[in-house]
Amino acid sequence: MAVAGEKTSPKPVSDRVLQEKPAAEKSWHEVVLQSLKRNDIRLVPYVPDRVLTTLIKNIHADPFFTTFPTAREEEAVGIVSGAWMAGMKGAVLMQTSGFATLANVLASLAIPYQIPLIMFVSERGTLGEFNYGQSLVCRTMRPVLDSLAMEYHTCTRLDEFEFIVDRSIKQAITTQAPVALILSPLLTGGKVFDK
Amino acid sequence: MSAAMNTASNTPARNTKIMNRFDLTSRLVAKLTNEEAVVGGIGNTNFDLWAAGHRPQNFYMLGSMGLAFPIALGVALAQPKRRVFALEGDGSLLMQMGCLSTIATLKPDNLTMVVMDNGVYQITGAQPTPAAAVSDLVAIAVGCGLANSAWAADEEDFERLIDQSLTASGPTLIGVRIDDKPGVGATRRDPVQIRERFMVGLGARQAL
Numbered sequence: 147m148a149v150a151g152e153k154t155s156p157k158p159v160s161d162r163v164l165q166e167k168p169a170a171e172k173s174w175h176e177v178v179l180q181s182l183k184r185n186d187i188r189l190v191p192y193v194p195d196r197v198l199t200t201l202i203k204n205i206h207a208d209p210f211f212t213t214f215p216t217a218r219e220e221e222a223v224g225i226v227s228g229a230w231m232a233g234m235k236g237a238v239l240m241q242t243s244g245f246a247t248l249a250n251v252l253a254s255l256a257i258p259y260q261i262p263l264i265m266f267v268s269e270r271g272t273l274g275e276f277n278y279g280q281s282l283v284c285r286t287m288r289p290v291l292d293s294l295a296m297e298y299h300t301c302t303r304l305d306e307f308e309f310i311v312d313r314s315i316k317q318a319i320t321t322q323a324p325v326a327l328i329l330s331p332l333l334t335g336g337k338v339f340d341k
Numbered sequence: 342m343s344a345a346m347n348t349a350s351n352t353p354a355r356n357t358k359i360m361n362r363f364d365l366t367s368r369l370v371a372k373l374t375n376e377e378a379v380v381g382g383i384g385n386t387n388f389d390l391w392a393a394g395h396r397p398q399n400f401y402m403l404g405s406m407g408l409a410f411p412i413a414l415g416v417a418l419a420q421p422k423r424r425v426f427a428l429e430g431d432g433s434l435l436m437q438m439g440c441l442s443t444i445a446t447l448k449p450d451n452l453t454m455v456v457m458d459n460g461v462y463q464i465t466g467a468q469p470t471p472a473a474a475v476s477d478l479v480a481i482a483v484g485c486g487l488a489n490s491a492w493a494a495d496e497e498d499f500e501r502l503i504d505q506s507l508t509a510s511g512p513t514l515i516g517v518r519i520d521d522k523p524g525v526g527a528t529r530r531d532p533v534q535i536r537e538r539f540m541v542g543l544g545a546r547q548a549l
Binding site (some may be wrong): 222 | 349378386391402403404405407410412413414417418420438443446447478533535536539540541544545546
């Protein structure tokens, strides 16, 4: 159920997988969408980020996904945790500052209950940041991930991105452990000061 | 500022009978015959769910205050044919009020939410919540778009609202005013076992 966004005519998953472009021709957001699909990740709650705009739009447009905005990132974590326990896989999209709100839910729900929480974090705060607060909160992200001994990768290159995303999703599910995939401005272009 | 400025009071919309969390939870659990999922929020709501008799379809939240409704929403989306109940405290709901809008937008018709409202953070020493004297959580739920929201006048009304929710065309929220008694039981704090048994109880995986 796509709450917002237009419906397109549904096709069998196998057809769509066959339509995947060679990895070298895909944009980073096509890699994310197709990797989610290939791994049967259907539930995608998110708190938006400028960099994620096209990805979010395309996920809404694809009837394979159930996708919707949540008011807070930890709400989205609760939703995908409940869904996974009931047999539906999910992933959460957010921005760096949203990740900074998650320490408690990671430490009290995702990690101790062994839930394969898959997070895509659009990285603000570095490589051209124009908002001082964003650059400060960004510095808390990796120390939090390290202090919880969580798996994470900073994704900077398109040529290795599909490998990282696909393998990380599979590892999260098989080891029942959360993973954060940090989408660097080196990969996405980031958000730059334009006014 | 006086200490009494935010103690719980009878607002016109919130002058229902003061009931008991364990009694209401037991009444709910006694009605469950179709392997319905029940998600208990942090602290007393899951302690009383545990005390009402463990079921494989019960999930007990041991942290992540405020996430009982979001977790239950996830279960409801993944298994639209299963009825899902969520038990949440008033203080917990105040932490994650935005989820009411999310749920109102998604409109899962298999989700019944119960807000246990005693106006205090009972487990930390019964300090009043900021909402205690002034806010009507059911009116807030209605304002968030959950039209099917009501205070239960008494125990019989609670049971009637539960029954009614089973055939409702959208999600239901039931507010109950409760006393300040602590939970009756103490959930065994073993997150992995709680999660694994819940998944088996929901048929999401086979037991080892």
